[in-house]
Amino acid sequence: MxxxxxxxxxxxxxxxxxxxxxxxxxxxxxxxxxxxxxxxxxxxxxxxxxxxxxxxxxxxxxxxxxxxxxxxxxxxxxxxxxxxxxxxxDKEALDLIRSYYAIPENQRRRLFDLARVLSDVA
The missing domain is CATH 1.10.260.40 (lambda repressor-like DNA-binding domains)
Structure with a gap:
């Protein structure tokens, strides 16, 4: 085990x-x-x-x-x-993370804020 x-x-x-x-x-x-x-x-x-x-x-x-x-x-x-x-x-999750960090920082922050709103965590 x-x-x-x-x-x-x-x-x-x-x-x-x-x-x-x-x-x-x-x-x-x-x-x-x-x-x-x-x-x-x-x-x-x-x-x-x-x-x-x-x-x-x-x-x-x-x-x-x-x-x-x-x-x-x-x-x-x-x-x-x-x-x-x-x-x-999860390969898909890791690919998403790799793509996320390839986005310019100011756009990445906006994407993060959007994701929080969409997930109702905000």
């Missing part, structure tokens, strides 16, 4: 890899492992060792702490029903 922390770390690996536009094969080559191992890490099927996580963080140009960000919030939001627990594992 997979541990929730391993699943979270794997989602964060996949999230960052997608944001930088890197394939599993490219990440595996940078880390010096097979892409199948990256697949197992991303699903949480295999636990990432500390030294391997260090190498992955270096390859993805983030601090190791990046992989643990939001772990408490994800658990509480998921149990409260506010946000799907796997939203950062």
């Amino acid at each position: 997979t541990h929730p922390v391993d699943v979270h770390v794997g989602k964060r690996v996949r999230h960052r890899r997608w944001l930088v536009g890197m394939t599993q094969q490219q990440l595996a080559e940078r880390v010096g492992i097979k892409f199948q191992q990256i697949q197992k890490y991303e699903t949480g099927a295999n636990r990432v060792s500390a030294s391997r996580l260090w190498d992955i963080a270096d390859a993805l140009d983030v601090p190791v702490s990046f992989f643990f960000e939001g772990i408490e919030a994800e658990t509480s939001a998921h149990s409260a029903g506010n946000v799907p627990g796997d939203v950062m594992g």
